Amino acid sequence: MTGSRILALGHYQPSRVVTNDDIAQFVETNDEWIRDRVGIVSRRIAGDETVADMAAAAAGKALANAGLTAADIDLVVVATCTAVDRSPNVACRVAAKLGITAPGAFDINTACSGFAYALGTVDHAIRAGASRNALVIGVEKLSDFTDWTDRSTCIIFADGAGAAVVTAAAEDEPAGVGPVVWGSVPDKGDAVRIEGWRPYVKQEGQTVFRWATTALAPLALKACEQAGVAPSELAAFVPHQANTRIIDGIAKRLGIPDAIIAKDIVESGNTSAASIPLALSKLVERREVPSGAPVLLFGFGGGLTYAGQVVRCP
Numbered sequence: 499m500t501g502s503r504i505l506a507l508g509h510y511q512p513s514r515v516v517t518n519d520d521i522a523q524f525v526e527t528n529d530e531w532i533r534d535r536v537g538i539v540s541r542r543i544a545g546d547e548t549v550a551d552m553a554a555a556a557a558g559k560a561l562a563n564a565g566l567t568a569a570d571i572d573l574v575v576v577a578t579c580t581a582v583d584r585s586p587n588v589a590c591r592v593a594a595k596l597g598i599t600a601p602g603a604f605d606i607n608t609a610c611s612g613f614a615y616a617l618g619t620v621d622h623a624i625r626a627g628a629s630r631n632a633l634v635i636g637v638e639k640l641s642d643f644t645d646w647t648d649r650s651t652c653i654i655f656a657d658g659a660g661a662a663v664v665t666a667a668a669e670d671e672p673a674g675v676g677p678v679v680w681g682s683v684p685d686k687g688d689a690v691r692i693e694g695w696r697p698y699v700k701q702e703g704q705t706v707f708r709w710a711t712t713a714l715a716p717l718a719l720k721a722c723e724q725a726g727v728a729p730s731e732l733a734a735f736v737p738h739q740a741n742t743r744i745i746d747g748i749a750k751r752l753g754i755p756d757a758i759i760a761k762d763i764v765e766s767g768n769t770s771a772a773s774i775p776l777a778l779s780k781l782v783e784r785r786e787v788p789s790g791a792p793v794l795l796f797g798f799g800g801g802l803t804y805a806g807q808v809v810r811c812p
C-alpha cells in the first residue's frame with residue numbers, strides 16, 4: 499500500500515472582477531468595512547460558466563502541468579456544494595469534457611472543507627489500489643446561491659475552481675499526502691446553510707467565527723502530528739479562505755511565524771471548496787514554496803465540517 503502525492507495543480511477563475519465599491523452600489527456597505535471585517539478587496543464572479551466548465555478548465559491545466567493525458571486518469575472526484583444539476587454529477591461532466599473515458603467519478607459535498615475531504619478520500623483509494631492517477635477538484639459557483647440583497651453574505655462569496663493531479667507514490671518514496679484529520683459538528687449545522695427552494699447561503703457569522711478561531715487550531719496541529727511534521731517545519735499554511743481574521747487567528751495558535759500564510763481571499767473572496775486548491779495552485783505557480791516542502795491544508799465550513807492534512811508541495 500503505497501501512499502500518494504500531488505503531482506501538479508491548476509486553477510481557473512472567471513474574468514469578471516467585482517470590487518467592494520461595486521457591491522456598495524447595490525447594498526449598504528463600504529470598502530473599509532469589508533476589508534476590516536473580512537479581508538476581501540475584490541472577488542471573481544462567473545458569467546455563463548457552469549460549475550462543470552470551471553472544474554474542467556482547472557483540471558485541464560492541472561493535467562497539462564502534470565505532463566499526463568486524459569488516458570492516464572482513472573478517478574475523478576469533485577468537491578462542490580453549488581452544482582445545480584442533480585445528475586449527472588460534476589465529476590462525470592468533467593470527465594466528458596476532458597475525454598477521460600472510464601474513470602471512477604463522484605462528487606463530495608462537505609461545503610468549504612470539501613477539497614481536503616476529497617483529497618483524503620482519493621489518498622485512501624490510491625492506498626487501497628483502487629486508483630493510480632486521480633483528479634481532485636474543488637469548484638464552486640456561489641454567485642448562483644447568493645442573495646444579492648443581503649449585505650451580510652453577498653460581500654463574502656465568489657466563484658472559481660482549483661484542481662490537483664494525485665498519483666501513487668513510488669514504493670521507496672515517502673507519502674506526499676499525509677493522514678487526513680476529518681470530522682464534523684452536526685449540532686451546529688444551522689450556522690452555515692444553503693437550504694430550501696430557492697436556496698441561498700445563510701449563516702450565523704459570529705457562531706462560525708468563534709468556532710473557527712477556537713476549535714480548529716488543535717485539529718490542524720493533530721494533522722501535523724499525524725504526518726510527523728513539526729509546525730515549525732511547515733513551509734506554508736493554506737487554510738480555507740473564509741476571513742483573514744480567522745486565518746490569522748488560527749495561524750497564531752499554530753505558532754508558525756516563518757511559514758507563508760495563504761491569503762488568496764483578498765483577491766478571490768470565499769470560494770468554499772475551491773479556496774484551498776485555488777490558493778495552493780497560485781503559490782506553486784508563483785514558485786513561493788519549494789518542491790517537496792510540507793504545506794498544511796485545513797478546510798472548514800458548512801455542516802459544520804472540517805478536514806486537513808499535510809501535503810508535500812509538487
Ligand SMILES: CC(C)(COP(=O)(O)OP(=O)(O)OC[C@H]1O[C@@H](n2cnc3c(N)ncnc32)[C@H](O)[C@@H]1OP(=O)(O)O)[C@@H](O)C(=O)NCCC(=O)NCCS
Binds near residue numbers: 527649
Ligand atoms: C460575517 C462576518 C464578517 C460578520 O462580521 P461581524 O464582526 O461578526 O459582524 P456582525 O454580524 O456582528 O455585524 C456587525 C454590524 O455590521 C453590520 N454589517 C453586516 N454586514 C455588513 C456589511 N457588509 N457592511 C456594513 N455593515 C455590515 C451588521 O448589520 C451589524 O450592524 P449593527 O451592529 O448595527 O447591528 C464575520 O462574522 C465572519 O466572517 N464570520 C465567519 C463567517 C464565515 O467565515 N463563513 C463562511 C464559513 S465557510
